[in-house]
Amino acid sequence: MTDQLILHEYAQSGNCYKIRLTAASLGLPIERREYDIMKGETRTPEFLASVNANGRIPVLQIGDKLLPESNAACWYLAEGTALMPEDRFGRADVLRWMCWEQYNHEPNVATLRFWRAFLGEDKLNDGQRAQLESKWMAGEAALCLMDRHLAAQDWFVGGGMTLADICLYAYTHVAGEGGFKLSRYPAVEAWLARVAAQPGHVTITA
Incomplete structure (x- = not known):
């Protein structure tokens, strides 16, 4: 490149x-x-x-x-790196998880983090406050689905870290800032540690 x-x-x-x-x-x-x-x-x-x-x-x-x-x-x-599976189905599966992240995960886990850790609940408008419970429930459902998937395998796709893991890691590892308790999801916590241990890893605050 x-x-x-x-x-x-x-x-x-x-x-x-x-x-x-x-x-x-x-x-x-x-x-x-x-x-x-x-x-x-x-x-x-x-x-x-x-x-x-x-x-x-x-x-x-x-x-x-x-x-x-x-x-x-x-x-x-x-594209064309070790973060992408070589087989066609594997690449499609990575894309599936990336789409799911933007549709089911990020709108709930990331939104609550932004509202609570950056705006502050006292600054939310009535419409945002009305969504707090539904966002929390949807975020919990997303984390629960991730935990079930990761209980059976170490990575989201295949036998090593792919782009799917990176895209899901970004907001999952700071989900606690939005009020989610990651201790409820041991398979997710173990996966977070695996991602953080990969060569080249940088923190969000680096």
Whole structure:
């Protein structure tokens, strides 16, 4: 990979972290550009015009090309590497878990983390407060499904860490900040330790 990689990010975001973790696991250098979402820095006319018209991060810049959406950026970095299975079904299974992460996991586990650890429950509006219980229940269901899957195997797909593990690790390992008790899920806790022990691992605060 010869193009310079630049990550436009908010460092505490799990979606941004998963791209950094993918790059670190592959030994790829990546330049980081920080935007404070709490100050609206991704909603400025300059950002909207030059980085992402959708006003969101992360965005992976590859040379002069811009790739929004965290899982798409991770896929770009991991394609053709050991993080992707060689067989067609295995790659599709990785994609299945990545889609599930964005549809079932992130909207609940990550949202509660943001509301509770970054905004604070006293700052939530009535609509957000009304969703707290349903988000918590859906997040618990996601963690329970993960725990059942990991009770039978060490990794989500195949016999080693793949991109599916990285994308699910990002918000799972900080789920406690959203009020989830990971001690209830021993298979998930053991898996988190396996991911953290992999060569090249970096923490979200690194």
